[in-house]
Each structure stands twice: as structure tokens, then as C-alpha cells.
Amino acid sequence: MKNIAIVGATGAVGQEILRLLQHREFPVSRLRCFASSRSVGKIVHFKSEEIALEALDEHSLKETDLAFFAAGGTISREWIPRTKCLVVDSSSAFRESAPLIIPEINIHALNTHRGVVSSPNCAATILLMPLFPLHRQYKVKRIVASTFQAASGAGAHLMEELKKETEAFLESRPFSHSLPFPYAFNLFPHNSLLHPSGYVEEERKMLYETRKILEDPEIQVSATCVRVPVLRAHSIAANVEFHKPFSLEAIYKAWAQVPGLKIFEDRSMNRFATPFDATGKDEIFCGRLRIDPSQPNTLEFWAVGDQLLKGAALNAVQIAEQLLLFH
């Protein structure tokens, strides 16, 4: 039994971590929850306990065995270097230097950690879960991917704003939105930092995190990331060129053996995964396999996953479960 902390416990990811620790019977002896100053003193529920939210200070994590950081890159960069306990970080702050782990894919890389383990970008995770078994068999050469990303990726406030703005739109009421354009019934190219190349940070993560997690610096990725008016599941359309030939039968077979993947399609009904299907589910839903006839050894597939679960909180909790096995 361990002393556990959640930093960012009121956020969309933090709340899911809290729920998962309970649901998965994580061996918690004491749980402390940290949030920004405006939430301090408020109560969250964990099993039969009421836990008062605290503000993080120099001494907060002294008796903690493992802390989940889910409060964004700024908080992670500020506090993780001063923290002596094990850390699972959901932000991108340490993804270059720390092991970047999706337990189903590269758990072996966990033993190189020096206290901090990073959980990958949500869109990268949803792409890589169906991709990694194929990479092992056919070796990925190049990926062209488009993402359809939910509001949750930007935090609980954007999910709330999307609902409130949509309500206002339907009632023809004015709404003062936080984005420079409407979000109700609208979508927009991902608004993370724009690099001189024209790619945004989110799209660069799809490249760098794919290379790091699949341990292949030759893999090429060109991504277009788009925020859509969906609440909490991301979808990805992936066009993948492999070095070796494949058959669809072999891919379905490989996918069927991967824990955490769910093949979701019914061709007789023309029915494939939607964000609604994957919402609240642990698995990445995949299917719509097509041989792309426009180029040799090329595959199209469609993957959908709950951004807050396997895309963030679930993966972090899975990493923590593995970390405790090692210690």
C-alpha cells in the first residue's frame, strides 16, 4: 500500500485518475489531492473518504510514494524537478528526457527511469495502440494522419464551454467564447504552438513520440491535427506505408491479440467506431481497414479512443501500476 498524490485533481484527467484508482483497486494507503488555489478546501470523494483539496508546496510530497501530475506542462516543469517521489507525468514537459511509456508497447523502457515517467500525447497514444503490432511485423515507413480531436484534450473548461456555447447558439443567444472563432458546430486546426515549418506542436508530437515509443528514428509522420465539436473521444484516420507487404487478414488477427484494442466494425451494416462508442471505454476502437491501392504496402485504418482514459488517465494509472511492481 502506497501514499499517492494527484496534482491537478480537479482537472478532466485528474478526475479520471481519481476514479480509476478506486475502480482498479490501486493499492492506496493515503491519497492526497492537489489543485489550484481557487479549489483549495473543496472536497473530492475517494472510496468512502472525503479528501480536502490542498495547494502544492515545498513539503507537500515528502511522504508521497508516487505522484500523478495532471496539471499541465507549467506545473510539471516547476514542481517535478523538486520532487523526490516517483512521478507519472501526463504533460509533455519531460517526454524527451524521461521514458515515454504505453505499457502495452514499450514497458521494457520503464526500467531506465530516474524517478519520472511520462505518459504520451493522447493522439499519439490512439494512433500507436493499433500501429505497434503492425510495426513489429511490417515495419512502418511513413504515416499520413488526420486527427479529429475532442474538447477534453484542452481541458474540462473547453468541454463545458462547448456545451454552453452550443446551447446559446441553438437559442440564438450571443456567447462570448474564449477562442477567436465559434466552437459550436465548428472545428478548427489544432491551436497549439505554430512552428516555422507550419506544423503545430501537437502535430510534431505525433512524429517525435511515434519515433520514441516505437524506437525507430526513421519513421516518417506528417499529421494534420484538428479540434472537432466532440466532447471526449479522439478519432484518427491513418494512412500507413510499410516496408513489407501485409494482408488484411493478418492485421485483424494481430489486432485481436492486443490487450487494450477492440476491433469495432460491422461491414454488413456499414458501421464503424464513432467517438460516442469509445466514450468511457478503456480500449482503443479500431477498424475500417483498407488496402490503399495508390501505393505498394499501404494501409488505411480508423481508430477512436477516449482521450481522458487510454489517451491520458488510464495510461498514467497503468504506468503507475507497473512502477509499483518494479519497486
Added chain:
Amino acid sequence: MKNIAIVGATGAVGQEILRLLQHREFPVSRLRCFASSRSVGKIVHFKSEEIALEALDEHSLKETDLAFFAAGGTISREWIPRTKCLVVDSSSAFRESAPLIIPEINIHALNTHRGVVSSPNCAATILLMPLFPLHRQYKVKRIVASTFQAASGAGAHLMEELKKETEAFLESRPFSHSLPFPYAFNLFPHNSLLHPSGYVEEERKMLYETRKILEDPEIQVSATCVRVPVLRAHSIAANVEFHKPFSLEAIYKAWAQVPGLKIFEDRSMNRFATPFDATGKDEIFCGRLRIDPSQPNTLEFWAVGDQLLKGAALNAVQIAEQLLLFH
């Protein structure tokens, strides 16, 4: 001045054709509007006239000079072969046999018509408007495209249903939706006919219509078409490999000279086109140009256009304007 008819005048496209004939001062001497039996007798307004909706019969189009067909493939297949007047068809019924025209691109092909001219698929049009000037200079080899298609593409009823279902969702009321899954805050792979290849009809149109309109049967296209909870503008993320090298400067310059294209981006504000920007606008909004470093001579771009305007009604009216010049 000509006798004009609109078949499908109460549909989403038909209503825009009616509005555009007035707005563009189309030379109409008499306008007749046809709709399904349940709309017969209802009134539509054209300039200062009230026009009663009629049901189409064998004699309806005898004195018509030009008819717009915007009531779907079944009506087009049934009635167009029996029609002697000029026809501009918005459905896919005759896109293989008739000239398939985007006036800015291949107006020269109009003179091969034998009474019927087809207006292309909306997603193909939005892809091809920014693509054709680049094809002329650099020759397209292969396109990987993902679409983000609005409700309007399936008709006025789906736009209405999306609004009503979203309202019900926000009020936690049950809603009996016509799709086999929710559409409010959800998206789904395009549900047109699924071919054994795994591609749906909409995705095949992107291939065949691109080849026909650009008059290059060698062009390769692999598309993933997705319906998103947006009302009436489609977005497309296109990854295009050319035979020849290009520079971004030259592409911006080429685009700036194309009527009907609008370069919409502000890199200093990380601001690119959204469906909301393009709604109600005649132009296809394009930008987010990136050199894709993963492969030689490869470009990424983003295009957004009003599905009901350049994607359908506007293109049909532009074709009709050109047809009348020829006659």
C-alpha cells in the same frame, strides 16, 4: 431571358439555387419549382413573385430551357433521360457519362455536352479548387485526403436533426435519431455505399472525379470521408505528392490568381479557416501550407468551403451561366 426550372426546390441545394438565381441576376423569364408531393401547393418566393411548388410529370419541362436537378440521384435517373431541355444535375447520376464541370477548372469540357452537364461531388470540388492550379504546374502524383463533412451534405433534414438532437442532448432528453448512433457531439465515417475494397462511395468519388476533372487518369487518391457535427461547410486536410518540385511562395502566388479561391490564414495569430468562416461564402478558403518533410515534392494544405454553395448550388448556377453563353 430563359424559362428555368428547379427540381428539388425545397431541398438544401434547391433553396440555395433559388437564392442564387435572384442574387446573381440570372436571366429568368419564367421560373417553375418542383418538389415532392408533400410540398406541392406550398409557396416559394422569387424576386417579387410567389411561385407555387408543383409535382414533376411528363409534360412539366416541355417549355423549359434549362432545368436544375437537385433532388438526388433517384429522381435524376428517372427524369433526366426523358427531359429535352438543358439540364444541370447536382447528383452523381450522370457524372460518368456527362461532362463534369467546375467552371474555373475545365470549362472547355462543357462543349462536349449532349444536354446534360453534371456538377461534381461537394468534397471533390472543395479539394480540386485549390489543387488544380498546382496540378498544372507540378503534376499531382498521389493525394491522401481526410474530409470533415457537414450535415448539409446529407440534406436539409440532417441539418435540422443535428440541431434538434443536440438540443435534446443538452437537456438530457431522449432523442430518436435516424442514424444508428448519436450525431450530437459525435462524428462518423461517411455512410455512403460501402464497396468490397472498404472504401465508401463518397471516397471513390474523390478518386474518379479528380481524375475526370483534372483529365489525368494516373492521379492516385486515397480518401477517408468523415461526417462531423458541423452544419454546412466541409473541411479537407490534403497531403499531395507532386511529380515536380515546388516552393510555397509559388503556390501562394498561384492561389492568389484563382477566382473563387481565398487564401485564409494569419500565422502570427495561429489562425486558419474554420467551417464558420466559409459558411455563406462563395469562395473556397485555403491555407495551412506546409512542406511535408517525410517525402520529396509533398505538400500539406487545408481547404474549407460552403458545401451548399461552391460545393453544390453555386457551382450548378455557374455551369448554367456558361451554358447559356454557349446557346
